[in-house]
Amino acid sequence: MGFLERFQFHFWDGMEMIGSLINKWDPVDCKTEKAYEKSLYNFLHEELEDIQVTRQYVTGRIRADLVVGDKVIIELKNNLDTTSKYQRLIGQLTNYRDWDGSVLLVLMGTTESNLRKQLDQYLDNEGLTGGYMKSDAVIVIEK
Numbered sequence: 001m002g003f004l005e006r007f008q009f010h011f012w013d014g015m016e017m018i019g020s021l022i023n024k025w026d027p028v029d030c031k032t033e034k035a036y037e038k039s040l041y042n043f044l045h046e047e048l049e050d051i052q053v054t055r056q057y058v059t060g061r062i063r064a065d066l067v068v069g070d071k072v073i074i075e076l077k078n079n080l081d082t083t084s085k086y087q088r089l090i091g092q093l094t095n096y097r098d099w100d101g102s103v104l105l106v107l108m109g110t111t112e113s114n115l116r117k118q119l120d121q122y123l124d125n126e127g128l129t130g131g132y133m134k135s136d137a138v139i140v141i142e143k
């Protein structure tokens with residue numbers, strides 16, 4: 001990673017940078033959330049050689065799949081297809097309110113359309129939408 005990319009991450013918009021990397025990420029032969037997590041961790045670790053990428057980050061009530069540079073939480077959800085998975089995700093997003101950084105939610109596999117609508121409505125109702133430029137927004141990327 002060059003100087004400009006490091007500068008962008010640390011001083012400008014790490015969320016946009018990580019989002020664009022996730023869009024480039026091409027997971028192969030992943031069937032479980034743990035496999036996706038490992039694949040994304042390895043990809044980000046290679047792409048962001050000068051920035052710390054942490055798996056299974058835990059602090060207080062926050063438990064995240066990945067954290068990049070202590071600035072961006074990445075929460076992975078494989079097959080968001082049941083109400084119980086949706087409710088667990090909402091609980092995690094609620095806990096992330098205590099996080100000072102940004103949150104990227106990556107949906108892989110099958111996402112049930114009504115649950116996606118409910119998720120979008122929840123994020124809107126909580127004021128967590130607004131794209132890369134809003135610091136407390138939750139950005140959702142579907143892979």
